[in-house]
Amino acid sequence: MKIALLGTGFGEAHAAVYAHRPDVTDVVVFGRTPAKLKKFADEYGFATTTDLDALITDPSVDLVDICLPTHLHAEVAVRAMEAGKDVLIELPLATTLDDAQRVIDTQQATGREAFVDMFSRFSPANTYLREAADDQRYGTLLSLETENRTALLWPGYNLGLDSMAMDAMHGDFDFITSLLGTPDTVHVTGTEAPDGRGSAADVTLGYPHASARCSASSLMPQPYAMRGGYRATFTGAVLEHTTAAGFTGQGSSTLTAYTADGEHVIDLPDGHAYALMIDHVLACLAGREKNRIEPATALKALRLTLDVHHRLTNPPAAQQS
Structure with missing residues (x-):
């Protein structure tokens, strides 16, 4: 190819x-x-x-x-x-x-x-959470918090407030909406470095029976590289995912379940999200798999991302809806 x-x-x-x-x-x-x-x-x-x-x-x-x-x-x-x-x-x-x-x-x-490239759909930790929510193995999902913190690792990408939602939060919005759907309320706050190189944003999403928070920051120093993860609170457990990676997205990943029985590290399949996404693309082109990331499937998350982008770049509008 x-x-x-x-x-x-x-x-x-x-x-x-x-x-x-x-x-x-x-x-x-x-x-x-x-x-x-x-x-x-x-x-x-x-x-x-x-x-x-x-x-x-x-x-x-x-x-x-x-x-x-x-x-x-x-x-x-x-x-x-x-x-x-x-x-x-x-x-x-x-x-x-x-x-x-x-x-x-x-x-x-x-x-x-x-x-x-909706790479978050291929993360082994995200897949585990999606399956756990679907089969209710830990009860009902009550809240989901995602976090993405990074240094400015990619030349030309300053990740100020004018690009934070589009370039750093969109994948997490896709993950959240795939689990909880379109939110009823959206609250957005953001701050930016004085020189426009780096910013931080926090988005709280409200649902009838759950809540979600998506936070992102590009204000980290270079040695910090890229770290993040999620915390999912169910009626019967908490799942906590932590990652540390470089500019290619490759690095370490740990998923831990906290239940009434104690703390348990979940054994996840090998592979990082970017590579697994490309595996899927090439398998589809070879006729071995059916496309899971067609453009039409990205619209729900894109609508939310564009809404947050507008609020971050128009501060007076960044209020509870």
Whole structure:
């Protein structure tokens, strides 16, 4: 399989996965900065180009992996599908619901496969929680708290309040809404570093019989890297997940159940979310699995993400709804 990887920022997390896959025979990386492209060539042995049009129309390319700035996702995805390519779109799908719908309409019109990197759906710890909630093995889910804290690990991504919801919280919103649905109330607070490099946000979501909180911060120092997890409170237990990782998302992960019987570490399957997501994409393209991350499935979380984004970037509106 030949993959066109577009973008030298977060695209490096995808590159690190492709580099270790024997079924990916060729990767060509698009970028605008020769120095950044050289890093991909030196570290991974990938070919590089600064010609986007030639790459997405190259008849030998099987999959276009779009890790460009979010405002370009819809435009490039539509162009690639119209050129006969399957596409993997880094989250979020688009910056507007109209653009998201344009991607969905193009997918349906062209018959191409389209995937959105909803990586949180593939996290072993998240899968365990989803199954526990579905079969009520610990009783009823009463509250869910997610946390994502990171240093500024990706060049060009300052993760100020203008990008915090879209780039750092969207995956958690997808996780929360998959478990609890669309919230009845949304309360948003945020703060930003004086230079705009880094911010923190806290979002409280209200439901008739449960509550959720999603917090994120990009104010951490570089040695902190990326850490986070969740705490899920059931009527009969608490599940606590902790992670520590670098810029590729790979690192350590622990899930612990606290019940009346004591503290128990849950044995999770191997694999980190990004790699498992790409496993799924390539399995779908090989006809072995059915697409679980089509663009249409991302709309519920995208609506919430865009709402929070608006509140964070328009402070007077950041009030209880």
